[in-house]
Amino acid sequence: MVEAGRSPNIEIVSNADLLSLDGKPGNFTATVRVRPRYIDAEACTACGLCTKYCPRHMVDGYNEGLGITRPIHIDYPQAVPATYYIDPSACLFLQHGTCQICVPVCRSRAIDFSQQPTERKLAVGAVIMAPGFGRVPEAALTRYGYGQHPDVVTSIEFERLLNPSGPFKGEVRCISDQRHPHRIAFIQCVGSRDLGCDNGYCSSVCCMYALKEAMVAKEHDPECEITIYYMDMRTQGKDFDAARKRAEEHSGIRFVRAKVAAVTSWDQGLKLTYATMDGSHGFTGYDMVVLSVGLDAPTDAGKLAAIGGFALNRYDFCRTSTFAPLESSSPGVYVAGAFQGPKDIPESVTQAAAAAGIATGRLKTQRGTGVILKSYPTEKTADAEAPRIGVWICHCGINISGVVDVHKVTDYAGQMENVVYFNDSMYSCSQDAQETIKEKIKEHKLNRVVIAACSPRTHEPLFQETLKDAGLNRSLFEMVNIRDHCSWVHANEPEAATQKSMDLVRMGVAKARLIQPLPEQTVPVNKSALIIGGGVAGMTAALTLADQGFPCTIVERQDLLGGMLRQAHYNLPGDDVPGFLKNLVDKVKKNKLIDVLTNAALLATEGFVGNFASVVQETKGKKMVEHTIDHGVILVATGGRPHRPAKVLGVELPKSDRIVTQQELEAQLAGKAKNRAPGSVVMIQCAGSRGDDLAYCSKICCNEAVKNALKIKEINPASQVIVLYREMRTYGYAEDAYRQAREKGVLFVPYTMDNKPVLAAKGKGVKVSYHDPILREAVELAPELLVLSVGLVPESTDELSKLLKIPVNADKFFLEAHAKLRPVELPVAGIFLAGLAHAPKPLEEIIVQAQAAAAKAAMPLVRGKVEVEPIVSHVDQDTCIGCGICASLCPFQAIQMLKVDNKRKAETIAASCKACGICAAHCPTFAISMGGFTNEQINAQIQAFGAIDKE
Amino acid sequence: MAKAQDKKTGAVMVVGGGVAGVQTALDLTELGFYVYLVEKSAAIGGAMAQLDKTFPTNDCAL
Numbered sequence A: 001m002v003e004a005g006r007s008p009n010i011e012i013v014s015n016a017d018l019l020s021l022d023g024k025p026g027n028f029t030a031t032v033r034v035r036p037r038y039i040d041a042e043a044c045t046a047c048g049l050c051t052k053y054c055p056r057h058m059v060d061g062y063n064e065g066l067g068i069t070r071p072i073h074i075d076y077p078q079a080v081p082a083t084y085y086i087d088p089s090a091c092l093f094l095q096h097g098t099c100q101i102c103v104p105v106c107r108s109r110a111i112d113f114s115q116q117p118t119e120r121k122l123a124v125g126a127v128i129m130a131p132g133f134g135r136v137p138e139a140a141l142t143r144y145g146y147g148q149h150p151d152v153v154t155s156i157e158f159e160r161l162l163n164p165s166g167p168f169k170g171e172v173r174c175i176s177d178q179r180h181p182h183r184i185a186f187i188q189c190v191g192s193r194d195l196g197c198d199n200g201y202c203s204s205v206c207c208m209y210a211l212k213e214a215m216v217a218k219e220h221d222p223e224c225e226i227t228i229y230y231m232d233m234r235t236q237g238k239d240f241d242a243a244r245k246r247a248e249e250h251s252g253i254r255f256v257r258a259k260v261a262a263v264t265s266w267d268q269g270l271k272l273t274y275a276t277m278d279g280s281h282g283f284t285g286y287d288m289v290v291l292s293v294g295l296d297a298p299t300d301a302g303k304l305a306a307i308g309g310f311a312l313n314r315y316d317f318c319r320t321s322t323f324a325p326l327e328s329s330s331p332g333v334y335v336a337g338a339f340q341g342p343k344d345i346p347e348s349v350t351q352a353a354a355a356a357g358i359a360t361g362r363l364k365t366q367r368g369t370g371v372i373l374k375s376y377p378t379e380k381t382a383d384a385e386a387p388r389i390g391v392w393i394c395h396c397g398i399n400i401s402g403v404v405d406v407h408k409v410t411d412y413a414g415q416m417e418n419v420v421y422f423n424d425s426m427y428s429c430s431q432d433a434q435e436t437i438k439e440k441i442k443e444h445k446l447n448r449v450v451i452a453a454c455s456p457r458t459h460e461p462l463f464q465e466t467l468k469d470a471g472l473n474r475s476l477f478e479m480v481n482i483r484d485h486c487s488w489v490h491a492n493e494p495e496a497a498t499q500k501s502m503d504l505v506r507m508g509v510a511k512a513r514l515i516q517p518l519p520e521q522t523v524p525v526n527k528s529a530l531i532i533g534g535g536v537a538g539m540t541a542a543l544t545l546a547d548q549g550f551p552c553t554i555v556e557r558q559d560l561l562g563g564m565l566r567q568a569h570y571n572l573p574g575d576d577v578p579g580f581l582k583n584l585v586d587k588v589k590k591n592k593l594i595d596v597l598t599n600a601a602l603l604a605t606e607g608f609v610g611n612f613a614s615v616v617q618e619t620k621g622k623k624m625v626e627h628t629i630d631h632g633v634i635l636v637a638t639g640g641r642p643h644r645p646a647k648v649l650g651v652e653l654p655k656s657d658r659i660v661t662q663q664e665l666e667a668q669l670a671g672k673a674k675n676r677a678p679g680s681v682v683m684i685q686c687a688g689s690r691g692d693d694l695a696y697c698s699k700i701c702c703n704e705a706v707k708n709a710l711k712i713k714e715i716n717p718a719s720q721v722i723v724l725y726r727e728m729r730t731y732g733y734a735e736d737a738y739r740q741a742r743e744k745g746v747l748f749v750p751y752t753m754d755n756k757p758v759l760a761a762k763g764k765g766v767k768v769s770y771h772d773p774i775l776r777e778a779v780e781l782a783p784e785l786l787v788l789s790v791g792l793v794p795e796s797t798d799e800l801s802k803l804l805k806i807p808v809n810a811d812k813f814f815l816e817a818h819a820k821l822r823p824v825e826l827p828v829a830g831i832f833l834a835g836l837a838h839a840p841k842p843l844e845e846i847i848v849q850a851q852a853a854a855a856k857a858a859m860p861l862v863r864g865k866v867e868v869e870p871i872v873s874h875v876d877q878d879t880c881i882g883c884g885i886c887a888s889l890c891p892f893q894a895i896q897m898l899k900v901d902n903k904r905k906a907e908t909i910a911a912s913c914k915a916c917g918i919c920a921a922h923c924p925t926f927a928i929s930m931g932g933f934t935n936e937q938i939n940a941q942i943q944a945f946g947a948i949d950k951e
Numbered sequence B: 001m002a003k004a005q006d007k008k009t010g011a012v013m014v015v016g017g018g019v020a021g022v023q024t025a026l027d028l029t030e031l032g033f034y035v036y037l038v039e040k041s042a043a044i045g046g047a048m049a050q051l052d053k054t055f056p057t058n059d060c061a062l
């Protein structure tokens, strides 16, 4: 978020409504109305004084109405833009023409009641709709006592209760009397999977967030008893089942499979009445009930659809298709995030990259024409000169100076050696402070700058930018954090906090004397890609990259493109899958930028981001041909395959042609045989998965079962179809099909791991016995066909993991760089990931992921160079003894071992180095130093810590 | 004015500044485009800004 606020190429138009969209793709004009904030954004320093003086109270929407704020406020301190605003619906002046107390209070004179709404016309080539999700209907909540009893809260309110910036500063308390709740119940599927409020779909995220909230609440208060009432726990995402297990076994959260009938007042608390699967009733008392509310369509979905000229689906989310998941029905208008359908953050982030990729692919002739490239004055060389240090000590409004005696610290800094300029500053991050810093650098010929303020994590780039503007190398900067480390943590000990600030500043100055300018390095990039795997993910990625104008080579092991999708005949929404695949293969083959090598395998890859060289072996008849390919990025899309287990539910499978997998059944149902839909079928879910052969949930098998069950019913309505399942995970819109299957008479019978179905051979066939919880008795059947819903395993990840030095998880799927923030990148720079090799997922999600991986892979190619952070490691080859410890420890493969004059030496690959410092810490001869954190600099800091009297 | 808007511009509009919108905007700039990020409320961040910790990595939402 902060990044978006700082980018010169993103203009945040907040407090604004889209009014109209005219024109055509490539050339739209959007009209936007910007509502007044009544505060001059340039002048506001976000000091917060106005909120203190504003006499009017209002309900705090950001805190879900659980707190109080004033009409003039900011939602939370880190908000972007960090400008206050006045809520006109509650402001006394804007409503009644009185008050205006805030106007003289503001020292920056930022309050401006004369502001009027303005209209702006924006010329844009494409539009991406990301308005998120809305609230479920009130009626879905009041059913469970919400609104009647204050201690029935929504999960969003509960998030606020858990949050340190929330209404009780992170303590979970009952709203009614502020006691700590000892017993909390979560009710799942509130406003989801519920035709009563016309939300037939599953919201896909609430099971996971309920687990998260329950576990966090347990961390806050281990004594608290938490129960989750659910229909199916849908933890189908990558590694999500493991979280479920942790919740149960570690955190001691109780799971009850039951439908909650009512929540009523009882004694001092709440009574929850429920019905379990076997039809029995029960009730339990709780102090607090949390409603796991679903994600509804955004309230103004209809308005946006009318403006953008696109269609909505039956639930008012944006309508898209399986094969073009992010394209609305209006050309040039794309969609990303929860508005495309309920989804979590990792998937929203993936869709974001994908939407950016496909939208810009169609605008590539416009690329670069609208961006602002900043230029800087040439840097002065400062290394030879004696240090001339400038020190600023920040008040941060009252954030620091409320505790720390800033003037005392400033005077102290002024006495230090080499400090030629020193001053305090009200807000050193404000725009005018940057101007002052630049002026003083010139005036006093400063060649080192120390700023004692907040965290370098958020503010270092800003100050470094200022240094660059003033013609100084950005590495000549040192930041001291006296807010987090002094005024915040020692808020009650002002003197000690002041002393500590002085110590930290002394240490910072000691280091600053030794800092040196570091060169800015860039490495040129070979603008092409190598894609490993020619399934739907690989092909989609290739086309997305080609749309961006970049050539690529697909390496496919088999003789044909298409991978696992070649075995798919139809899908749940009823699209023409074989037609789609044929079209995709044709497009790939016709595209001049895409080179396809079939019967081919990757043998070796060398190099680093921007400059890889790979050897690929292609088998042509009896001949083997080796190709050496130079490329800038790698995209791994090696897919997976179904895993047919030898044992199911603990028993060896009898040999019988009446036992098939869903995939085999699908082929049979898609054929022409007259009796292709058998008269009786039993399907077994999670066959070999979730703790058996495979530890994980394969995400697609529930949908496959429902799809084939519906197909059987369509061909042979008299067929008896029974699905034995643990949890039906038909998340998202697939819930509709699950409901439809039940309506068509497909019988879904749950089993548990303590009472699982028993399989045995019977003649040529097979016999199944299981416990029916509704009949409360054992049932024995000999179906015509027993269908196993088997899981998916990744293809050749072991091999590639060694070849490319990329990690896999315990289940052998590739491990992405960060599950939430970098879901399609691998930890090694320049290598990207899509498809089943990442985790099992349905076709639509694979297409999005492939588009996203291609978009991310295109980024270094668009830039044409890789920029290297100057703080990378550096090996002094005279001191290096070539032991190779560093190369083996580097998590990013950023150290290579070379022969220099016939001796083994280490060398940093600057483009891959992330400056973590592991190598430097382990080098036995101290041959490695980190830019900006050399041993001398750190030693100087440590010595300065103990040298109070010397200064 | 009309003329200026007729020419191809190299800009894209994102409607909605939640995690999806913000990430889309960042990715668009990396692909060489200027972005107008249009947000209804006074600050970007959307629902994520209200969440405490977020699965699957359970780090802070911001």
Ligand SMILES: Cc1cc2nc3c(=O)[nH]c(=O)nc-3n(C[C@H](O)[C@H](O)[C@H](O)COP(=O)(O)OP(=O)(O)OC[C@H]3O[C@@H](n4cnc5c(N)ncnc54)[C@H](O)[C@@H]3O)c2cc1C
Pocket (backbone or CB within 6 Å): A016, A017, A018, A130, A131, A132, A133, A155, A156, A159, A205, A209, A212, A293, A294, A298, A300, A304, A336, A337, A338, A339, A343, A344, A345, A346, A348, B015, B016, B017, B018, B019, B020, B021, B038, B039, B040, B041, B044, B045, B046, B047, B048, B051, B053, B054, B055, B056
């Ligand atoms: C209680 C709860 C807990 C959750 N916990 C997690 C979790 O732990 N991990 C996880 O991965 N996911 C979690 N989620 C899901 C997560 O919140 C969503 O995946 C995510 O917020 C979706 O992002 P988005 O950008 O699509 O939508 P949003 O976050 O809703 O953002 C949409 C933005 O668009 C703006 N907007 C709306 N309409 C317009 C318009 N017409 N014009 C301009 N702007 C508009 C809105 O003001 C908002 O800023 C949780 C959800 C809930 C309800």
Ligand code: SF4
Pocket (backbone or CB within 6 Å): A188, A189, A190, A192, A193, A201, A202, A203, A204, A205, A206, A207, A208, A232, A233, A234, A292, A294, A731
């Ligand atoms: S089953 Fe679906 S709708 Fe119900 S709580 Fe779980 S994720 Fe939400």
